[in-house]
Amino acid sequence: MEENLALKGTAVQSTTYYHWGAANAIDGIRYAPGEASYCSITLNQLNQWWRLNLLEYYYIYKVTITNRADCYSERMTGVEIRIGNSLENNGNNNPRCAVVTSHVPLGGTVSFNCNGMGGRYVNMYLPNIQTFLTLCEVEVYGTAYRKKVFLRMKLASSVDTTAVNNTFLNQLRSALGLSSVSDVKLSWSRLPYREATHKQKKPTRACADKR
Known part of the structure; x- marks a missing residue:
């Protein structure tokens, strides 16, 4: 109805x-x-x-x-x-x-x-x-009217995501003038883990040997 x-x-x-x-x-x-x-x-x-x-x-x-x-x-x-x-x-x-x-x-x-x-x-x-x-x-x-806000954060693995949830909900509520935290739907996504690799460059000789 x-x-x-x-x-x-x-x-x-x-x-x-x-x-x-x-x-x-x-x-x-x-x-x-x-x-x-x-x-x-x-x-x-x-x-x-x-x-x-x-x-x-x-x-x-x-x-x-x-x-x-x-x-x-x-x-x-x-x-x-x-x-x-x-x-x-x-x-x-x-x-x-x-x-x-x-x-x-x-x-x-x-x-x-x-x-x-x-x-x-x-x-x-x-x-x-x-x-x-x-x-x-x-x-x-x-x-x-529903306003969508996207945030990108980089968190250490040891961070308590529940605490971060509550902190950002309160900040969003204040910034957007919302009446309660229930007005905000917050979801998380984790980017795929990539192991950093480094290629070691071969040393170059400054000049050729003179013979």
Whole structure:
């Protein structure tokens, strides 16, 4: 089963209409009875946005959005989905995955393929439109970015490889900003042993004997 990465993140939005905060759109509840229950809503202003921080870099393959179920279904039309690492213009200048061009019915859910776009931030943006931005649920599906690091070491045969393991795991964790040593998979390989051989050169005479 696919994991909804949005449930791990945090959310903010440009403005907030009464108590309909940004976090309502990542609470795992697509629909509940009532007036925009468990939805996020901004004020009725120009260029409203909502931003999800996934806290880590991911390759994102699918974004799913659910519309409110009680009224005003047209407010989601024109929303741009933007994905990336930049917070320039509140993250709204990141590359665009898709645009909600068609009408999403009340309580309707639509999904967009983002083809593995990389980033930490997922924005819902309404450029050049003055309206309330309403989102009842935003779901994000993808895979984590894994960085491979290769190290080559020359160890004496008497070295305790377990101790070296622990030392380098701690150093890698610190250097890469990892939360635990379990995030690093460390493996060892031993090069074939070659015995050094030396060829002795025959001495050369500086000059020929004179007779």
